[in-house]
Structure formats: C-alpha cells, structure tokens
Amino acid sequence: xxxxxxxxxxxxxxxxxxxxxxxxxxxxxxxxxxxxxxxxxxxxxxxxxxxxxxxxxxxxxxxxxxxxxxxxxxxxxxxxxxxxxxxxxxxxxxxxxxxxxxxxxxxxxxxxxxxxxxxxxxxxxxxxxxxxxxxxxxxxxxxxxxxxxxxxxxxxxxxxxxxxxxxxxxxxxxxxxxxxxxxxxxxxxxxxxxxxxxxxxxxxxxxxxxxxxxxxxxxxxxxxxxxxxxxxxxxxxxxxxxxxxxxxxxxxxxxxxxxxxxxxxxxxxxxxxxxxxxxxxxxxxxxxxxxxxxxxxx
Numbered sequence: 288x289x290x291x292x293x294x295x296x297x298x299x300x301x302x303x304x305x306x307x308x309x310x311x312x313x314x315x316x317x318x319x320x321x322x323x324x325x326x327x328x329x330x331x332x333x334x335x336x337x338x339x340x341x342x343x344x345x346x347x348x349x350x351x352x353x354x355x356x357x358x359x360x361x362x363x364x365x366x367x368x369x370x371x372x373x374x375x376x377x378x379x380x381x382x383x384x385x386x387x388x389x390x391x392x393x394x395x396x397x398x399x400x401x402x403x404x405x406x407x408x409x410x411x412x413x414x415x416x417x418x419x420x421x422x423x424x425x426x427x428x429x430x431x432x433x434x435x436x437x438x439x440x441x442x443x444x445x446x447x448x449x450x451x452x453x454x455x456x457x458x459x460x461x462x463x464x465x466x467x468x469x470x471x472x473x474x475x476x477x478x479x480x481x482x483x484x485x486x487x488x489x490x491x492x493x494x495x496x497x498x499x500x501x502x503x504x505x506x507x508x509x510x511x512x513x514x515x516x517x518x519x520x521x522x523x524x525x526x527x528x529x530x531x532x533x534x535x536x537x538x539x540x541x542x543x544x545x546x547x548x549x550x551x552x553x554x555x556x557x558x559x560x561x562x563x564x565x566x567x568x569x570x571x572x573x574x575x576x577x578x579x580x581x582x583x584x585x
Contacts, residue, residue, distance in 0.1 A: 292532045292562065293570040293578075295481075295511060296330035296555050298322050299338060300538030301345020301374065308541045310550045313338045315354035321551045322359055325536070326366035328555035331575045332413065333359070334369040334536065347374045347397065349405040356409050366572050367581065369413035369453060372441065373431075375402040376417065380428040396432065399440035407448055410584035412576070413479065416441055416452045418468075419461035422488045438464060442473040449582045454480045457489035462503045469505055477579055478508050482531065484522070485514040492518050494525070501529050509579065515539040523558045527567045533558055 298312060298321050305311040312318040315337065322333040337351035338344060356368060375397030379390040406414045416438060423429045445452045452474065454465050468474045482500050485492035490500060492514035504510060513534035514522045520540075526533050535554040543549035543557060559569055570578070 288528050288567075289530050290527070290566065291568040291570055292527050293331040293511075293575045294329055294555060294558050294562075295332040295334055295369065295532070295534040295536070296322070296325035296551050297334040297534060297536035297538035298325065298551055299336050301336050301338070301371075302538075304537060304541060305338070305343050308537065308548045310548055311537050311541070312551075313343050314340060315351050316358065319355045319358035319362075321537075322355070322366065323362045323364055324550070324552040325555045326362075326364040326572070328552040329559040329569050330366060330535075330551075330555045331570055331572045332367040332369050334371065334415070334534075334538070335411075336371050336374070336538070345374055347395070347402070347405070349408055352405040352409060356411065364572075367413060367575050367579075368411040369415065370406055370409065370411045372402050372406055372414045372445075373417045373455070376432045376437075378430045378432045380430070382428060386428070390428070393429070399437045400444060403441060403444055403448075406445065406450060410448065411450060412581040412583065413451045413453050413579075414445060415455050415481070416445065417455045417457075418464045419457065421457055423486075425487060435464065435467075438468070439471070439473065442468050446473055446475065449584065451479055451579055451581055454478065455483055456480055456500065457483045457486055459490065459500060459503060462500065466505060476507065478505060479579060480504060480508050480510040481534065482510060482512040484512060485516065485518055492522070497525070497529060501531070513539060517542070519554075520557060520561065523561045524565055527562070527565070533562070 312321040339346040377395045379393040380386040511532035512526045
C-alpha cells in the first residue's frame with residue numbers, strides 16, 4: 288500500500304456521456320471551469336478532452352484546446368494539465384456486409400504527428416498515449432486504432448517536445464508495447480502509466496486482473512488505476528492498496544451514488560474523503576511535478 292497518492296480528474300472525455308448528464312461540460316469555458324473546480328476540490332492533475340460545439344462529440348480542434356488551457360492557466364489554481372492525444376484514432380467500419388469504406392461521419396483518422404498538434408502548440412506537462420488497438424462497444428463497428436508504427440512516432444515526438452507521456456494501458460498485451468517503447472529509449476524515467484479497467488473489450492475490473500497488470504509493470508513505474516461506471520469510487524480505495532494513484536471524473540462515471548448525478552468537483556471531493564478515511568494523503572500539484580520530474584514550458 289502507498290500512503291500518499293495524487294488524484295487525476297478526467298473532465299469530459301469524448302463519448303456520449305454528455306447526453307446522459309447535464310453536468311458533463313461541453314464548451315471550452317465549461318470544461319475549464321469544471322477543471323478549476325476539480326483542482327480546488329483536490330485534483331492535482333486535470334485530464335482534458337475538448338468537444339465540438341455543434342455535435343458535442345470529441346474534437347481535435349487546437350483552438351478549443353487553447354481556450355481551455357489558457358483559462359485554466361489564468362485561474363487561481365495551478366493543476367498539472369494532461370491533454371489527451373487519443374483523438375484521431377476512431378475507425379468506424381461500414382458494416383458487417385461491407386466494412387469498407389468506413390463510416391465517413393463517425394470515422395476520424397489522423398496521422399501520428401497530426402494527433403499531437405495541440406500538444407506541440409500548448410506544451411502541457413503531460414499528454415496521453417493509448418498503447419494499443421482495441422474494439423469498443425458491444426456489437427459495434429468502432430475500433431480504436433493505435434498501430435505500433437503510430438505509437439513509436441508519437442512517443443518519439445512527445446519525447447522531443449519534453450512532455451511527459453501518460454501511457455494508457457487497457458489490457459495485458461498493451462503492457463508489452465510499453466516495455467518495447469522503454470527498451471527503445473522512447474520513454475524516460477520516471478515513467479507514468481495509467482491502468483484503465485472495466486472498458487469493453489479491455490481488461491475487466493476484477494482485482495485478479497488488476498494484479499496481473501501490476502505484476503507486469505516495468506520496474507519503478509509510477510502508475511494509476513481506475514475503473515469506469517459504478518466501480519470508479521471503489522477503485523479510489525483499491526488503487527492505493529496495489530501501489531497506484533487515483534483517477535475519477537465524468538469521462539468515466541456520471542454518478543456520486545445510485546441515481547445521484549455528480550459533478551467533477553463532487554467526485555474529487557468524495558475521492559479525498561475516501562482516501563482520508565483509509566489514511567492516505569492526497570498530494571498537491573507541485574508535489575506531483577516534483578515526483579514526475581515534469582517540465583513547465585510556460
């Protein structure tokens with residue numbers, strides 16, 4: 288067990304959760320304000336997606352990212368900013384009978400460096416790298432596409448930019464990709480890994496699977512573990528027991544309790560309460576910066 292952890296708040300994500308809760312932020316102002324409130328509640332790291340203002344789906348628009356990041360940086364809080372680089376990997380096939388051409392509306396495939404334009408421009412302290420390809424959604428034609436070549440190119444560019452990659456791991460095979468990136472010198476210490484549990488069709492969120500992932504981590508890795516949906520808050524208590532940091536937020540879970548829709552700040556507050564009750568101290572943003580040897584570019 289570890290006795291101090293940092294909390295990441297995943298503010299909005301890119302999925303359909305916005306249709307199921309009025310608290311999921313959409314506009315840059317809403318996303319930034321929600322991140323600021325989460326930071327005031329105790330989140331040391333805020334994980335940011337942006338959304339198209341018309342469709343309300345996830346977007347790669349760097350103008351939207353700039354609006355969010357600048358508003359957070361102007362605020363009276365100073366959380367570590369973690370920008371997603373997962374957008375531009377969405378492939379939705381045309382159907383079982385005719386998979387090609389892919390669905391032109393829902394497919395968004397971009398080149399490795401195009402997926403990092405906002406990271407290059409805004410230089411956050413952290414950005415994410417999804418470490419593999421996977422099916423998403425029951426009976427869905429949706430594939431999250433992250434080829435080995437793409438990941439190597441993205442990791443190399445993130446390293447050049449001096450941004451700390453957060454390696455998103457959804458299953459055991461993706462940890463093998465992490466090991467390969469480390470062996471090739473593309474991931475520098477201290478390495479940061481996020482174990483993403485309970486997402487179909489990745490690793491289920493049972494403790495046995497979680498421990499299997501933990502036992503395959505590279506030596507001296509700093510890592511977090513979270514689950515989606517109703518298991519998000521139980522994982523707040525579980526994560527420190529397996530040496531992991533904590534993630535909550537509306538990207539992964541909409542509820543504070545049965546039938547009670549949450550805000551990001553409320554989820555962070557509840558996480559702080561849980562951690563306090565089990566004797567785990569919550570780290571500040573500056574403590575996280577020191578622990579992860581983060582580079583501040585602005």
